Amino acid sequence: MVVFEKPKALTDAQTHYCPGCTHGIIHRLVAECMDELSLEGKAVGVAPVGCSVMAYDYFGCDMIQAPHGRAPAVATGVKRAKPDAFVFTYQGDGDLAAIGTAETVHAATRGENITIIFVNNAIYGMTGGQMAPTSLPNQITQTTPYGRDVNTAGYPIRVCEMLSTLDGVAYAERVAVDCVKNVNKAKKAIKKAFQTQIDKKGLSIIEVVSSCPTNWGLSPNDALQWLRDNMLPYYPLGVYKDKTGEEVK
Amino acid sequence: MAERVLMKGNEALAEAAIQAGCRNFFGYPITPQTELAAYMAKRMPKIGGTYLQAESEVAAINMVLGAASTGVRVMTSSSSPGISLKTEGISYMAGSDLPALIINVQRGGPGLGGIQPSQADYWQATRAPGHGDLHVLVFAPSSVQEMVDLVSHAYDTADKYRMPAMILADGMLGQMMEPVVIGQEEEKELPEKEWAANGHEFKRDHNIINSLYLQAQDLERLVKERFERYEVIKQNEAMCENYMVDDAEYVIVSYGATSRICKAAVREAREQGIKAGLIRPITLWPFPTEDIIKSIPNAKKYLCVEMSMGQMIDDVKLALNGARECDFFGHTGGIIPTPEEVLSEIKKMAGGEK
Amino acid sequence: MKDLNAILAGFGGQGILFMGKVIAYSGLIDEKEVSWLPSYGPEMRGGTANCSVCISDDPICSPLVINPNVLIAMNLPSLDKFINDVQPGGIVIIDSTLVPKKVERDDVTVVYIPATEMAEKNSLKGLANIILIGKLMQMTNFCSMEVMEKTIQKVVPPRKQHLVEPNMKAIKLGAEF
Incomplete structure (x- = not known):
């Protein structure tokens, strides 16, 4: 009896992620949900710029690599051209909440029927650990070497809270992948977000609080503990918006 | 229809x-x-x-x-x-x-x-x-x-x-x-x-x-x-309109809205006995280099007319590759060259020939 | 007149651009070459409006008219702006209800027609511009009355065909002035 296998919606390509990085877990959850909802065949995924830029090689569905921050606009173009396609973006914090803020907010307020998987690890990973829009106050990064000073560098953005004010957002939930219990919850959330799109309810976003051991300078385990101690108090987990019970207009 | x-x-x-x-x-x-x-x-x-x-x-x-x-x-x-x-x-x-x-x-x-x-x-x-x-x-x-x-x-x-x-x-x-x-x-x-x-x-x-x-x-x-x-x-894929270019001694190169004005100037120049012609690139990339080259044998001089400080003239000069001189006439945004202005430029070119 | 190269000018809201469209459409129906080019941008917002209209047997080189052979002015700023650009021998038609001034040039034909007043007296409010077209027809013969009738039918939207009659009345008023 097979008790554990690779989801079908993941390719055989070996990922390039650092040891202890949680992208692998999140990729797997997305792929499992695609499998379980039979979405791969009609799915078009949009990869960001950032650590997960090469997600196009890892997901088995059709994929598009978008310019930095523009994934929600690219996804909008796909969905409008092919309304029957299942469309998701997979974006990091720099991509979604800094350079792509306008694209994110406007896709959300238009209620584009797409799903955004938002990986928040409070740092720019691919470029080597610079401050992200979600870096915590006093967090040390390459570009905040004395800690993020909110007086000069401003405050972190709480994306789920911000987007949940917009009428176009049908479902917004923040989850974490720091422990088995939370991983299971994260999968449930992603599946719910996908179902939201299938039901044509509007934009769904799952913010996944995750770790970056390499750029945080911590071991994988210590990184998860740092996540629990520092990120979760600032980014409380939970459902921020749920209009899935409402009738489709 | x-x-x-x-x-x-x-x-x-x-x-x-x-x-x-x-x-x-x-x-x-x-x-x-x-x-x-x-x-x-x-x-x-x-x-x-x-x-x-x-x-x-x-x-x-x-x-x-x-x-x-x-x-x-x-x-x-x-x-x-x-x-x-x-x-x-x-x-x-x-x-x-x-x-x-x-x-x-x-x-x-x-x-x-x-x-x-x-x-x-x-x-x-x-x-x-x-x-x-x-x-x-x-x-x-x-x-x-x-x-x-x-x-x-x-x-x-x-x-x-x-x-x-x-x-x-x-x-x-x-x-x-x-x-x-x-x-x-x-x-x-x-x-x-x-x-x-x-x-x-x-x-x-x-x-x-x-x-x-x-x-x-x-x-x-x-x-x-x-x-x-x-x-x-x-x-x-290069596209181009050649207007009275076959025997032209003075060749205008111009595209888009400006080329319409140049066409009027060329017509007027012909009426005054000046052998003028117009090369109008329809594709700008690819640039119709061959059309420029074909016009060289009869041509004495070229004039590029644009609503800019002179940009397409670079491609005209590349096509001419030094075989002939190319002058420029143009205005910047909003000032559309008049047929009279272009005609006067053509006359200047023609008058410069002995 | 072989070619018509007209500038029509006035305030926004007087139907200047529409007047141009009517003239251009008549040329289209006459199977001639025509062009219509409006002034655009912030100028349009409540300020002056003008457009260039050309009708010719030959392809039109410059749709932007710089030296018109016809100027129709529906306000003073427009007259002042364009009067010196009119070609010698050209025609200047002025709505004298709105423009109190007389033209000083003696090398152009000037017509003063109280179009706005005529429109109001004849229950044709808002059709001063069409009256001016009628006057232009009478002076230049740029199109026949039959063509103009077809033109008006064309430019008036299908659901507003009841406006054809007052428009034609305005044309005739102008032509008979």
Whole structure:
């Protein structure tokens, strides 16, 4: 009896992620949900710029690599051209909440029927650990070497809270992948977000609080503990918006 | 036969795109192209298409990228400052081999510039429509009818070579009304795009639309392949109108709205006994270099006339390769050269000959 | 007059651009070459409006008219702006209800026609511009009355065909002035 296998919606390509990085877990959850909802065949995924830029090689569905921050606009173009396609973006914090803020907010307020998987690890990973829009106050990064000073560098953005004010957002939930219990919850959330799109309810976003051991300078385990101690108090987990019970207009 | 109607250039571009099978338009308001977007907003919902007013030109071009990735015909339009914002997406589309149509109804620059007609984006369109080694097809109509005709040709050519195409118009062509015949609506058989990312349905491998190649050798191989395609385009796709060029001693080179004025000047010069002619590039990239070269034997001198400080003249000089001199006459945005001015330049050239 | 190269100018809201469209459409129906080019941008917002209209047997080179052979002015700023650009021998038609001034040039034919007043007296409010077209027809013969009738039918939207009659009345008023 097979008790554990690779989801079908993941390719055989070996990922390039650092040891202890949680992208692998999140990729797997997305792929499992695609499998379980039979979405791969009609799915078009949009990869960001950032650590997960090469997600196009890892997901088995059709994929598009978008310019930095523009994934929600690219996804909008796909969905409008092919309304029957299942469309998701997979974006990091720099991509979604800094350079792509306008694209994110406007896709959300238009209620584009797409799903955004938002990986928040409070740092720019691919470029080597610079401050992200979600870096915590006093967090040390390459570009905040004395800690993020909110007086000069401003405050972190709480994306789920911000987007949940917009009428176009049908479902917004923040989850974490720091422990088995939370991983299971994260999968449930992603599946719910996908179902939201299938039901044509509007934009769904799952913010996944995750770790970056390499750029945080911590071991994988210590990184998860740092996540629990520092990120979760600032980014409380939970459902921020749920209009899935409402009738489709 | 379809009826001859009066239409604004901007509206004619929109209707022509619809006739060519475009059902997806993403735009952002800017003068002097706004009528195009307004026309799309009116028509698209009636024919099951998409009109979407994006949050910015940057977003609009990336929506175009997304729609083009699925294999459909898609369009965006803007004017000079907005095109600058679109260059990011244009580069990605060129790097991802995506066909799409971009309209630039040029206005004066740099910066916010002005809103009057201009031709100062020639360099941008032909030299650097985005970062990296790339070209886009650039078409330069000079009448509302030609705008219409070039739209479907631009789509076909973009599809054929898998690359973005641009129609480089200007505020005068966009705003003016002229009689135009737009072909009857008929379902056009569009080419199959087996590369499109539109859901593989387990009938093929997954398609990836991408411009990232981290291995330098891979990137170079792909860019070189693309440039081989560009060479084929240069050989086969250049378009040009030659007006009284056969025996011309004084050759004007001018495109778009300005070329109309030059045509009047050439006609007047001929009436006054000066052997003048006009070379009017219809494609700016590829530039009709061969037409320039063919005109050299009889020509004594060339004059490039543009609504800019002189941009296309670079391509004319490259084509002449030192064989003849080329002068320049032009105005910047909003000041449309008059036939009298151009005629006086021709006379100056002719008078300089003993 | 072989070619018509007209500048029509006035305030926004007087139907200047529409007046141009009517003239251009008549040329289209006459199977001639025509062009119509409006001034555009902030100028349009409540300020002056003007447009260039050309009708010719030959392809039109410059749709932007710089030296018109016809100027129709519906306000003083427009007259002042364009009067010196009119070709010698050209025609200047002025709505004298709105423009109190007389033209000083003696090398152009000037007609003062109280079009706005005529429109109001004849229950044709808002059709001063059409009255001026009628006057231009009578002076230049740029199109026949039959063509103009077809033109008016064309430019008036299908659901507003009841407006054809007052428009034609305005044309005739102008032509008979």
